[in-house]
Amino acid sequence: MKATVESKTFNDFSKNQHQEMSSTDVIHILDNIINEYSGTEGALIPVLQSAQNMLGYLPKYVMIHISERLGIPYSEVTGVVSFYSYFSTIPRGRHVIRVCLGTACYVRGGKEVLEALEKELSIRVGETTEDRQFSLEIGRCFGACGLAPVVMVGDDVHQRVKPAKIKELLKQYEGAGNE
Amino acid sequence: MPEIIMNGMKLNPADNTTILDAARAAGIKIPTLCFLEGKTPLGACRVCIVEIEGSQALSASCCTPVRQGMVIHTNSLRVRNARRMIVELLLSEHEGDCQYCDRSEDCELKKLANELGIRAPKYTGEKTGSKIDDTTPAIIRDSGKCIKCRRCVTVCNAVQNVGAIFPQGRGFETTISPAFAAGLDSVACVQCGQCTAVCPVGAIIERDHTKGVWAALDDPKKHVVVQTAPAIRASLGEAFDLPPGTLVTGRMVTALRHMGFDAIFDTNFTADLTIIEEGNELLKRLKTVLVDGGEAALPQFTSCSPGWIKFAEYFYPEFLPNISTCKSPQQMFGALAKTYYAEKKGINPEDVIVVSVMPCTAKKYECQREEMYDSGYQDVDYVLTTRELGRMIKQAGLNFIELPESEMDAPLGMSSGAADIFANTGGVMEAALRTVYEVVTGRPLPMENLHVTPLTTLEGVKTASLKIEGAVPDWSFLEGVEVRVAVAHGLDNASRLLETIKDGKENFHFVEVMTCPGGCIGGGGQPRYTTDEIRKARIEAIFKEDEGKALRKSHDNPAIIQIYEEFLGQPLGEKSHHLLHTCYQKREKVLQ
Numbered sequence A: 001m002k003a004t005v006e007s008k009t010f011n012d013f014s015k016n017q018h019q020e021m022s023s024t025d026v027i028h029i030l031d032n033i034i035n036e037y038s039g040t041e042g043a044l045i046p047v048l049q050s051a052q053n054m055l056g057y058l059p060k061y062v063m064i065h066i067s068e069r070l071g072i073p074y075s076e077v078t079g080v081v082s083f084y085s086y087f088s089t090i091p092r093g094r095h096v097i098r099v100c101l102g103t104a105c106y107v108r109g110g111k112e113v114l115e116a117l118e119k120e121l122s123i124r125v126g127e128t129t130e131d132r133q134f135s136l137e138i139g140r141c142f143g144a145c146g147l148a149p150v151v152m153v154g155d156d157v158h159q160r161v162k163p164a165k166i167k168e169l170l171k172q173y174e175g176a177g178n179e
Numbered sequence B: 001m002p003e004i005i006m007n008g009m010k011l012n013p014a015d016n017t018t019i020l021d022a023a024r025a026a027g028i029k030i031p032t033l034c035f036l037e038g039k040t041p042l043g044a045c046r047v048c049i050v051e052i053e054g055s056q057a058l059s060a061s062c063c064t065p066v067r068q069g070m071v072i073h074t075n076s077l078r079v080r081n082a083r084r085m086i087v088e089l090l091l092s093e094h095e096g097d098c099q100y101c102d103r104s105e106d107c108e109l110k111k112l113a114n115e116l117g118i119r120a121p122k123y124t125g126e127k128t129g130s131k132i133d134d135t136t137p138a139i140i141r142d143s144g145k146c147i148k149c150r151r152c153v154t155v156c157n158a159v160q161n162v163g164a165i166f167p168q169g170r171g172f173e174t175t176i177s178p179a180f181a182a183g184l185d186s187v188a189c190v191q192c193g194q195c196t197a198v199c200p201v202g203a204i205i206e207r208d209h210t211k212g213v214w215a216a217l218d219d220p221k222k223h224v225v226v227q228t229a230p231a232i233r234a235s236l237g238e239a240f241d242l243p244p245g246t247l248v249t250g251r252m253v254t255a256l257r258h259m260g261f262d263a264i265f266d267t268n269f270t271a272d273l274t275i276i277e278e279g280n281e282l283l284k285r286l287k288t289v290l291v292d293g294g295e296a297a298l299p300q301f302t303s304c305s306p307g308w309i310k311f312a313e314y315f316y317p318e319f320l321p322n323i324s325t326c327k328s329p330q331q332m333f334g335a336l337a338k339t340y341y342a343e344k345k346g347i348n349p350e351d352v353i354v355v356s357v358m359p360c361t362a363k364k365y366e367c368q369r370e371e372m373y374d375s376g377y378q379d380v381d382y383v384l385t386t387r388e389l390g391r392m393i394k395q396a397g398l399n400f401i402e403l404p405e406s407e408m409d410a411p412l413g414m415s416s417g418a419a420d421i422f423a424n425t426g427g428v429m430e431a432a433l434r435t436v437y438e439v440v441t442g443r444p445l446p447m448e449n450l451h452v453t454p455l456t457t458l459e460g461v462k463t464a465s466l467k468i469e470g471a472v473p474d475w476s477f478l479e480g481v482e483v484r485v486a487v488a489h490g491l492d493n494a495s496r497l498l499e500t501i502k503d504g505k506e507n508f509h510f511v512e513v514m515t516c517p518g519g520c521i522g523g524g525g526q527p528r529y530t531t532d533e534i535r536k537a538r539i540e541a542i543f544k545e546d547e548g549k550a551l552r553k554s555h556d557n558p559a560i561i562q563i564y565e566e567f568l569g570q571p572l573g574e575k576s577h578h579l580l581h582t583c584y585q586k587r588e589k590v591l592q
């Protein structure tokens, strides 16, 4: 059962782009962004945000480049990145699985679903499988409480998910391209 | 001038002072942990809290300015209880056993807990866990002991402009560390050890070399020689509670003899040698540019401070050709001890162990650089900080204060006053001018007591100029030239100076850079805690040592004349080139 919610988020959209973007391209775009901020105080956070929006995460070479160009020590850049949970330094998998743990989903077995996913994928929340196929995250309420527990895979909403059906659910995505 | 009442006393502190400053000026002690002299207070630790009448909460005195009419209690029962609770909370997260700790002797947290009468753990909270970072040659970090006061962050960023450490993460998980809590080797740390000099606890310390030195001293096959840096004689006394600025040269030599060193030598000797080599290098560069119309990088920068070298390799690689190729005095000494001295003594250099006593942690890093094996062996084997030597003297069971004085050994223990002042900011420059001016004009430096007074202050960047008049025929091309020099200490000051040179705003012929504030007397390996007042006392002591010497100029040192005759030949000659000079390499700031 598939239901598409809204449009693609900007993040997912640009993540797709990233897969074709070379690091030279990334640096080029980044430099343009940094130039816009040149001379302004407090440029670090907006520049990091733009970089993350573009790539979905902050790779090391991007943080080093930002540190160099803004003249801010690398340790300070990573200090800021690690302070805000908004920033991520880990590339996410092809499919991002979000398990809702809102009240309704939680009560109706969301936690068990999450545990089953962790077990099946051999990763923990916030991690990505070694083959970079799946990332596992906890989601905010998706507004489908009537059909809890809800799991989103990319933009697909799966409702009334049962721990026993996890394997089957994942099968649809294994080896599949970016939806 | 506002009028305030502190602990019942009427005080008139100056405008814009903080409560802490006002208290200190009045002889009232308020404990502090995160506060750092001369730097913007963070207000992070809150042990400096005081009670201000009419205000509900207690205030952090380090960042609260005095206001007219304030009635302040710095030590009421309420203050003491709150302060005790803060320290008890710090201790509940603290992972360390004082009796095994490097800082057991001078730990500020331990002292504070003791003074506040804390006798048992009050809170048993979750500890952050201890992670040891021993990835660099000079500095060891133990995250379990860190109380997150951030003094090291302030020093590394604001004083040294390096920025190797910064808070990482958030909340309870925060660590004060290099990027992503990795090792110091993953970022651009210059190993200066200023963090170890300001850390109130045992969370950042120098790598221990005392055990290696004791083992060498115990080995009958080894011929163990020691060199002491100029700055040690003016600060070692503080390890034995002598007042800052007490000269202890003679007692230090006696102590080293008791400890079993086979020969007691002086880094001063190679400081004099540095002046000859570096002075000639400067004159050669000037001649190349002014006479031969060739190219040579000017200004020439001094090279004795290994933290500065590493800093330039990371942050200013464009200036590497400007840095004198002279090794630091420590490394010149090591290379000569295992060649010239070993030969003279008929000892197999393999059996010679060279120990340095340095005010510096970066020297621990420097001695293991790949360029520092020119004798065929590691030129310098062990580097002790002033603090480590102090500890070893105690371990040797010596009553340092009561020791008689004795003299260093010849020939590598002989030096001029010019070598002593290498310890002070501006000192290398003054020593160089004493020699260069005299070589060029045949007359002594025309300054009172041979001191270049504008360069001796604690000002961050200092400049001076000197017109050459009456040059001798060999150097006639310098006639009428205004020699411009600059001096910077502390790498943030150095960066400012480098930027003005880079922008072409200023031009100099010769520039001295010292990594540490005040020069070596304020080094990262010196007894804690070094304030400006203590810097001044040490600087004065060094000038006293210099002025007390029969010889004040490096080129007058007979042992230097002798080593050129017997061994080195010419300054900048073949042997010098091989043993006394080096090269530098551009470095990536972040380990990929």
Ligand code: SF4
Pocket: B094, B095, B096, B097, B098, B099, B101, B102, B103, B104, B105, B107, B108, B109, B110, B145, B201, B202, B203
């Ligand atoms: S840091 Fe201080 S309090 Fe902690 S173990 Fe060391 S001496 Fe004790």
Ligand code: SF4
Pocket: B139, B155, B156, B160, B162, B163, B164, B165, B188, B189, B190, B191, B192, B193, B194, B195, B196
């Ligand atoms: S040794 Fe110097 S550069 Fe390295 S972390 Fe400490 S203060 Fe910073």
Ligand code: SF4
Pocket: B145, B146, B147, B148, B149, B150, B151, B152, B153, B176, B198, B199, B200, B201, B203, B204
């Ligand atoms: S390492 Fe030392 S100076 Fe740095 S934050 Fe921790 S306790 Fe403070």
Ligand code: FES
Pocket: B031, B032, B033, B034, B035, B041, B042, B043, B044, B045, B046, B047, B048, B049, B060, B061, B062, B063
């Ligand atoms: S010393 Fe005032 S808050 Fe730390």
